[in-house]
Amino acid sequence: MLQPVLVIGAGQAGLAAGYHLQKAGVTFVIVDAGRRIGDNWRARYDALTLFTPRQFSSLPGLEFIGNRELYPDRDEFAAYLETYAGRFGLPVRLGHAVARLVQIDGGAFEATFQNGQTIEACDVIVATGGFQVPIVPDLVGRFGNAVLQLTSATYRNPQQLPDGPVLIVGDGASGRDIAIECRKLQPVILAAGKPRKLFPERLLGKSIWWWLDLTGALRAPADSWIGRRLKRADAFPDRANGNASLEKRGIRIVPRLVDASGNEARFADGSSANIRTVIWAVGYRDDSSWLKVPEATDQNGMFLHREGVSPMKGLYFVGRPWQRNRASALIMGAGPDAEQIVAQLLGHRQEAAAR
Template identity: 30%
Template sequence: MSEQLAPTLCPPRVRHHDVIVVGAGQAGLAVSWHLTRRGIDHLLLERDTTAHEWRDGRWDNFTLVTPNWQCVLPGYAYDGPDPDGFMARDEVYRFVRGYADSFGAPVLEHAGVRAVTRAPRGGYDLETAAGSFHANQVVVATGGYHVPTVPRFAERLPASITQLHSAGYRSPAALPAGAVLVVGTGQSGAQIAEDLHLAGREVHLAVGNAPRVARFYRGRDCVAWLHDMGHYDVPIEDQPGGIGKRENTNHYVTGRDGGRDIDLRRFALEGMALYGRMTGLDPDGTARFDTSLERSLDAADAVADGIKNAIDGYIARAGIDAPMEPRYTPVWRPEHERTALDLRAAGISAVVWSVGFRTDYRWLRAGVFDGEGHPCHNRGVTTSPGLYFVGLPWLHTWGSGRFAAIARDAEYLAERIAAAATATVAA
């Protein structure tokens, strides 16, 4: 039989590892570091290249919203000249790539996982772009933001108007000339609106219900105060609302130019047009909005003020000498709420949808998901033996979705993985 025909008649070669980690971003790499220290055989499978989301999935002027001193991974920490600053996109990419290189993380790139199933002989079978694998245990480190979402009525936009999701936004110059409508004010939407505004573009912004936080208060970054207060360490089950916190939108703020508040009211004074939540789009190209603008602005301010109240209380209890600071006073209020916008008449050339993502775990064939497709777990440990998640928002605490607590989450899972491996050997 010819050598060329033989592979079609023989079973594919299956490569085995004790542990396979799906995803080579900072969360997967943190788990890998712990497994490497314990001498546990493992492999990271990455559909693209290591840490590529930091380079390919952010806009040109992106910066972290958490200070550089919080960028701490197991055995590795930011050691640059600006610990209180905020790394830009490419700096974060180099930081995470440098982490992978620092311990020789065993990453197989361009090996996107197509299916993970329970193996009849135990463990898990994985089908990937790089072939077939088997692992005793699997860690899913693909994050929680997989598929960009847009409202169904987006299909009614006139063909002459460019539309893209925030995940595809790169810069003001990359959009056609004209006014831009940004829909949504989570972290991405608010920062993209600011990016366009600072570039001198005419911006129309549909404001959602995202909260905000002050960048600095009483002489320090609010993140520093909250860190000292242990706010990022409170388990989700001890938070008001419990696991419902996982559905919360992040507070908007920016690390740009050394860090500052994002004040949508100030933007309005400077010419940005604000609306309530976008509710629909008429066939003639008229966008519709509800009358939630003032309520949303007030609610965002109330959250920021509540955080300041908590900081004040901590300062008082701890007897800290910190400068006093006047509270924020709204600089603008809508005289009336506009509920319609003729996109053509307003010269809108582009719409940026910043309304979130949905999960997509169709490749993971395990009964560990709720009715909305979110994984069910306790600190990343699922009911399917040897299957774990890491790097999800609120996996265990508020810090879980950021650099701040990935080290802790990764260590916890590595301990569970090591214990399971030991039990298997003993059996």
């Protein structure tokens, strides 16, 4: 059966796309590999909380209930996504992991799922998110077998770790959160990369996100002066996880990890440490192995698009980091980006019909 629009992914980006497709009267279906809506959030580490407070963590049409100033945890947000899909009756097919997407005769697309089923669609919106495959540097092979190695995707809580020093590689939000949690049970070393600037969590009694939204900084185009500065800084709120706070908790902060041998880690300043566990928290890369559409990816497998519009006609993206601006990587950006993509999709259809 031909579905006019196929949305791949039932996270916040996919559900926001569904909301705007439904509002526009377009027939569509959303597919997701999980058994439940929100499973992509439930699969992450236990202590995860959102970057943004509830007042900036809603999708279009449904407010996130609770204290507007506090940060929801992963399970709260997963439940919100489930509620959202049910509230609007969005057509979601769970347990449908896309194994292959190809373009077929007439310019339509065919998705083949791991369960063997297929769906054909005139247009496809890829909403698989920016947290797909954890990046693991080549240094992983230089540690000995006695060192337990995890990623920010396989780490759950400190109870799964053996006794002994823990090295967290990567000082982003996840790396800092995990370092704080692990320090409750084990000695912790945090290996940083480039100098990291953090936003103050609050300014004059207001959330920093309130100020960034008010000033328009979050909506500044990626190629604007403000956008370039925000992208270069890659800052996030200091929620008692700045360097000084970490050091007060007894977490040792060291420069970049440059080498390893056995259970010894060596750092850029010449120092070293014997460690028992390494947790890699250096970011994620796209998994585009299933996307067999010409011009949809570059030679490194990165998705190609301009503000969510692929060079390949009929293919779109929602939920890409810096898709249009800083908000694109946040919950608050999913709705506006999805609205813009649905408008582009409908515009392209009208142009085709007029020819």
